[in-house]
Amino acid sequence: MSKMTLEELRKLREAKKQEAAQRDTEGKDTLVIVGMGTCGIAAGAKDVVDALLDELKKVGNENVIIRQAGCMGLCHVEPTVEVRSPGIPNTIYGNVDAEVARKIVRQHIVDGRLVNKHVYDKPAADIIEQ
């Protein structure tokens, strides 16, 4: 990776934004975000990621991107996982352990059905919009 000029920075930003937009419009990829701050990890987020990866391999789904992120603010229901899947509203799951993570793969990502009892709606509307 080389040093950027202003032009290159702007190009990169546009490209990355488009990539994100495409993901949504082409309706192909699912994005799974796992809250992995210190407390998330302490609450077991690493097991959740392992379980997600393992289960995805089992069901043979390669269209899913798993990403780590920081605190989602829902510290009382950690570990937290947000799933953005085409055709289903973005969903935040709380109190996710390995077993729930597997359910998320089979039920939410494969079957398009939310996993009852673990849905936590985001209390804050994000004001910084693209």
Added chain:
Amino acid sequence: MAVKNYVLVCGGSACESAKGNDIYKSLLHQAEVQGVSNDLQIVKTGCFGFCEKGPIVKVLPDEAFYVEVKPDDAEEIISENIVKGRMVDRLLYKEEGKKDFKPENIKFYQKQERIVLRNCGLIDPESIDEYIARDGYMGLEKALFELTPEQILDELNKSGLRGRGGAGFPTGLKWSFTQRIESDQKYVVCNADEGDPGAYMDRATLEGDPHSVIEAMTIAGKCVGADKGAIYIRAEYPLAIKRLEIAMDQARERGLLGDNILGTDFSFDLEIRLGAGAFVCGEETALLASIEGKRGMPIPKPPFPAAKGLFGKPTVINNVETYANIPVIISKGGDWFAQFGTEKSKGTKVFALTGKIKNSGLIEVPMGITLREIVFDIGGGIPGGKKFKAVQTGGPSGGVLTEDFLDTPIDFDSLISVGSMMGSGGMIVMDEDDCMVDVAKFYLDFCVEESCGKCAPCRIGTKKLYEILDKISKGKGDIEDLQKMKDMGQAMKKASLCGLGQTAPNPVLSVLNAFEDEVLEHIHNGKCRAGKCKDLVQYSIDESKCIGCTVCARKCPVNCITGDRKVAHVIDQSRCVKCGACYDSCKFGAVLVS
């Protein structure tokens, strides 16, 4: 099969107790009856945080937000919204008469504003590209190519941003001092020490969005004319340190940090300095001394770091959260930022909401929000049906706020006017089971441990205050102690060298102020109503309630509870260590505290 509609029914405990479960069942039933079971999924969710208007039902993807729903409403929700695709107007939440039902437009959701935490929980903190995709480094772009240092200061001044590290000093003004001084070398420092008990917002910000702080510090370098900076962070935050290091490397590779940033003639680089985790090292002069390799002890101000800071050179020093605001202020403008918050406290504040609260977590709210909104709307209230008692804000520098202050707007000045402080943002909620003498003792104990000992008022004062509180908690206090503590507190405020000693008496003074009767009860009646002061409580078993389940006897660590199965149990007072395990374990309320 694709599910077309989702009906989310709040399954939080407040809504649950308001017939949430019946609503859920009626919806299932109606979906069946009306033959749409296959077109929708009915889901019980966690608390929406809007319990005040519960029970809540939300229909997706329409985003219909129904409040105060009754089981009988299920029929209409299914027949109208699901079958015919029309929202049920009478159930929609309307803000002040407006027919706004989009969650973004509901004031409750606007109770949280994410400026500092804009990327936390959304982007991969280890990917600079994701940060850039969310308009990252746009503030820096502007600072390098469009604005002069004066114009950067203008934007900051317009924004009204005040330091989030505790004292609330205007950031633009602070930068302007450093900017105006001629010097061969200037520095930019980030205070990521975060020593307040119960606070973790700086850690979360660095873990979730390290680039925002790096970008801000680079902007500061450009503005004041510094080419070097340091992030002082405690060694107990290994994940934050690791992510910062990754972020700094990525920024250097991309040419956003280091020599000739974005091809300009401006150069700026950062290094990380680890702190050993002493509270006083969060004080700015002590922090700078610590970076210089000296013992972290405060020195008298003035001179302020802005003029004479790191290695005697002009230094901008700000808190993590303060910095995290800056990229957006520069890219969107000071006026944009100034629309949030109150007249004198602009923007938002991140709080770590902990203690006796249902939805503990990291929240970001606009300044001016009330404590009531935070505790009851966002926090969901007190768990276990207990009564709210107080909120401790500002850590060891702050105080407790009682029910009387629930409607006080939260901003720098009004918190001070009611005897507490914004501090860095720890917010600890207490219920009736918390003893205020015990709480004051906890903070004093912390200050005794953390005082650097350089000046007598703090070194001796904290210890003395602690001893008096300890005496009171043992039922051996006397009435003169109250005045003694007040006098000593006032003296410490005036005579201590740094903020630690100056504010250490605050928790005690505010407890004396707001809970004098409770303190007096300890002194006069030898009674601790919350049952927290061990020497004053006695556990006993109510014969008439005890069914002899033996749970308490099994939980007791010193085996001082005896009794046969199905026969009332007895506690041997001489051996009881007052751990309270029996009280917590008894399901029949048979263990009494007095």
